[in-house]
Amino acid sequence: MMMESKNNIRECRGNEADIAIEIRDVTKTYGKHRGISHLSFVVPKGDIFGFLGPNGAGKSTTIRCMLGMLHFQKGEIRILGMDAKKQTREILRKVGYMPSEAMFYPSMKVKDVIRLAVEARKMNCDSEARRICDLLDVDREKRISELSLGNRKKVSIVCAMQHQPELLILDEPTSGLDPLMQEVFFKLVLEQNARGTTCFLSSHVLSEVKRYCKNVAIIKEGELVKLDSVENLLRSGIRQVKVWQGGQERQFTYSGNARELIRELDTMQVDDVLIEEPSLEELFIHYYQEEA
């Protein structure tokens, strides 16, 4: 896997101006506890990049290291060509971040939270904020304490997108949003992407990664386990095999030579067999079970 990520870095290093995120050999531990370990990958500019992993894999830790909220012990992170350790403020000016937990000051009104986010950037984004609020059906006069998780998520979307950032970092953005709002949200993401915004989408919802992302990194226990385009991942040599033998059904994933698989099936004396390309969900599970 290290080789794979090194290749990914080398491929993109050809033109550093084309790189939105460069993570090189980053390690972050919390005392004795693991955070992320020797993580390396590159996200090209203009990409919608999926960052997959189950809860506790290190997705949020990686993002928080990128934004200067956590201090990592080893490695280097460059965001839009800037050093994440030394140029945090400059990076944050060009980044829109949507945290997994959309929490704001409960006593504040929605419009005041949105205004605070824009005043911090010394910009005037009134018309864009209004447009996104209308699309997401956000009531700007309500207090944060009156909002449900879904509605707080919507406020978070407005705060992350209103200034039209160069890089959008989205940490589990759809949790709490109803399916209708998820559609509107991804419409906005695609719209921003069409304008040139790079999107870094951390998620464990595989369907949305498959639908919207070009490239994907899979992280497991703080380490990178797979880095490829979604297309290549789905076309990998891995096959989902279902066999019926004596009235019993067995299912397994197989990666390797097709002839060997047929030979193997022959020795098993199966009654029936179904070999198909795995879904992203099955691939994900495959990578997770591989070294477990």
Next chain:
Amino acid sequence: MTLWKHEMKMNIKSLLIWSCCIGIVNFGCLLLFENLADTMEQMAKSYSQMGSFSTVLGLDRLSIATMEGFYATELGLIFAIGGAMFAAMTGALMLAKEEEGHTSEFLHALPFGRRYIIRWKYLAMVSVIILFQIIVILWETLGFAIAGEMPEVQEYLLFHGAQFFVQLEVGSVCFLVSAGSRKKQIGAALGLAVLLYVADMMCRIVPDIEKLKYATPYYFSNAADIFTSGKVDCGMLGIGVVITAAAFMCAFGVYMRKDLAA
């Protein structure tokens, strides 16, 4: 400046509650003084002969039957403890409330930077303390105007000036606690304010622990001392300023190195 304005808005309610509570209590007591002045003559004599208790409260040097004595020994005490408790609470909340309320991710995703955040949050704390002083002084001035008499203006302002440094020191120490903590340590902060007052009382009575006077800011800001001597011990005040500056520098160092909770 954006963050300063935001913090001022967030603290306005608590500022008004605390300053008006203490201001109104002192205002009410000043109105009572006029009616109690005659009966206090006898009381003043007994209070001045209560040994250590009289020494601690300054009743051996000032008469509770005079406006100056009444203010220094009674109202000054309410203001000193109440003000320090308010400053302690404000300082303890400033940084830790973001992590406990899970708003730190929102705040730190804005292009402020940690240096800016700590600087403007500290300035907001100082501003809140100054406003607290002004509001209480306004209530007290109203009380003096109705009562028809007031203590010497110079000593009165000197006392409030010294109290500002007490509140700043207690607030700064609690700000440091806040920088290193992920939970709002309000209990510890209020405890610290009271503990420092008790330390002042104790070191005035027990000679063996006299050195505690260097640790507690209540020593240089004691109302009875200021109203009798007409000055503040600059050496002790200097120690307080050094502790304040050190607390802020340490808070800065701690916060810059800290991993922020989500």
